[in-house]
Amino acid sequence: MRNTAGYGFARETVAWFRREAWSVLGGLICGLSLLSSCADHSYPGEEALTEEIELTPESSYPIIISVGNSILDESTPDMASRASSFKHPVYVYSFKKDLATDFRITTAENHDVCLIDGSKSPTPTLQGKKAYVGTEEPYLVWSEEPTTMYYLNNNQPYDVYGYYLDGLELTDEAVDRTQEGIRLKVNINGRQDLMSSKAVVTDEQLKQANIPANDWALMREQCFSGYTAASNIQPMLEFKHHxxxxxxxxxxxxxxxxxxxxxxxxxxxKTEGYFTVAHSSVGNMGVNFSETTTYGxxxxxxxxxxxxxxxxxxxxxxxxxxxxxxxxxxxxxxxxxxxxxxxxxxxxxxxxxxxxxxxxxxxxxxxxxxxxxxxxxxxxxxxxxxxxxxxxxxxxxxxxxxxxxxxxxxxxxxxxxxxxxxx
Missing domain, CATH: 2.60.40 (Immunoglobulin-like)
Incomplete structure (x- = not known):
């Protein structure tokens, strides 16, 4: 049965973010100003980031992912229409934002490297973690345990990927996780709308959070993490048709x-192709039918x-x-x-x-x-x-x-x- 328990939780949490954002923001920007921009997006060190704010297990921030540009306006009239466009699960991966990240590593193996995948679901899988698009709110709701996901308390930023198979069922034999990325072997029948997205923080989100323009670059380096979540900057998936x-x-x-x-x-x-749903180079994401000669x-x-x-x-x-x-x-x-x-x-x-x-x-x-x-x-x-x-x-x-x-x-x-x- 579809889990809807997260709807109210997401709404209350986002409201809390908005109430608390001003109290956290001053210390956040001070902490971020101590950072230098790391070319490899690697973790810049605990001391640099906890100068003004110390995150504890009791202050962990949940990961709340929206679909479309709706996190900026909860009164968006097309929420039901958006949900009806996603009748099947959305799958989510999240990996450490670092050029050395190995996409073969699962959450079950190393939670620090792979923040989200399906490896700790009740039925473990190499695919992403299943979620549904809410019918009343613009957020993804996890369909399986755990029903709430948290950022780690080490200030490490993470990349977030989502993909949609439109009801296409795959086994783990179709999942190829390499050091550079993850691709799925797909066989289409003319009914599936294959889509994917990598969350990127937008200018609108930074403006909404009242982040000074001269701190935008530093904030982008920390997306997405407990620090950015403290300012209500959460992943937003804008899907692309393939x-x-x-x-x-x-x-x-x-x-x-x-x-x-x-x-x-x-x-x-052609009916057989390879769908790259997460990759260290976003330009490599998408569906490729050139490696096969299978027609139908x-x-x-x-x-x-x-x-x-x-x-x-x-x-x-x-x-x-x-x-x-x-x-x-x-x-x-x-x-x-x-x-x-x-x-x-x-x-x-x-x-x-x-x-x-x-x-x-x-x-x-x-x-x-x-x-x-x-x-x-x-x-x-x-x-x-x-x-x-x-x-x-x-x-x-x-x-x-x-x-x-x-x-x-x-x-x-x-x-x-x-x-x-x-x-």
Whole structure:
């Protein structure tokens, strides 16, 4: 059962942070001013940091992680929407902020090096520690014991990583922890939205905590730790999409287009890749499909993952103004959406169709389409709407447009070009 006990705890703790921040802040900045910026982000020494403040076990600070830019405004109206976007667990790692940190070390082996992973969960795992996005508050809630995580009392800063598998279940055999980072072997089916994030302290957080601008660099060196938590500066995960999102829509090209029904759409694409979810160099994080030649057919489904409804998806019949340009006419979305590997310039799609003939019989056929995005290719984090203009038995026109998911633009191919119909 999902654990929600942490919601109230998180709210009360953050409120306490805000009440106490001013009393702690003066000593904090004095302590930080004694530091020099360490090029390797290594622990600068207990004496330098405890000159003004001494942390004891009784003053440990809990680790409270938010999702999105919501820690700055608890009245953010889209909290429920954000939680609904994360229907499955978020996984969290946290490692010592040091160039010499070894990502093979687990929390069970050395809590100082690996602050958070799944190795001390009731069922130990090499993956990150499971959490859920709150429905009423913007914080992650740990789903397994321990349900509260604390910074260590040695002022050591830590990096915090989060990743999202969208329901994809992995065993420890799929987890490769090396000295430099952690990657997962993933096999996608077109349904998973793979995302990851590394928390970085923002200017807004520093302003909210009333940190003087000339102390920002020193404060960043100490993120994230008990010291920064004392000023209510906690990790915030801004997730990045690593796959390409395809949406399919049907447009009536001719008046009898409604007689054609789409019963399935599949996209041929690579299905096996490696997802780097934590690394000493953040530029190496993401999903890489270049190391494999494993291809498969990714089927478009309904929103619940079931196969497309049969005898359902056809172009609009009534009230169509055929004087309008093709893609300004009313359209019908087919099924849900499809998540595919990015980087391709062309996807091969197979469309299974039926057409109602004049004698009242149904004719089944398939059409193979080359869905192309020119030299730009299909990019991670973009949503592409594949617009299918239905002419009849032999012909489908194709137009591709980019719509906001993370960013956008416009591309198209000739919608009148016949695309290799096959019976």
């Amino acid at each position: 796959l390409t999102k395809l949406v399919f829509r049907l447009y009536p090209a001719v008046q009898n287009a409604w007689k054609t029904t789409i019963n399935s759409i599949t996209v041929r694409a 057919e990714l089927p478009l489904t309904e929103a619940d993952g079931t196969p497309l409804l049969q005898d359902t998806y056809r172009p609009v019949q009534e009230g169509v103004d055929y004087s309008l340009p093709m893609y300004e006419r009313p359209s019908v979305q087919v099924g849900d959406c499809l998540m595919v590997p990015p980087g391709e310039t062309t996807y091969v799609c197979e469309v299974q169709m039926t057409q109602l003939l004049d004698d009242g019989t149904l004719h089944s056929f398939k059409n193979t389409l080359q869905v192309t995005n020119g030299q730009a290719g299909f990019q991670a984090g973009n949503q592409y709407t594949v617009k299918l203009a239905i002419y009849g038995l032999q012909e489908i026109g194709v137009d591709v447009s980019v719509e906001p998911w993370l960013d956008g633009g416009d591309v198209s191919i000739d919608p009148d070009e016949e695309m290799g119909a096959q019976k």
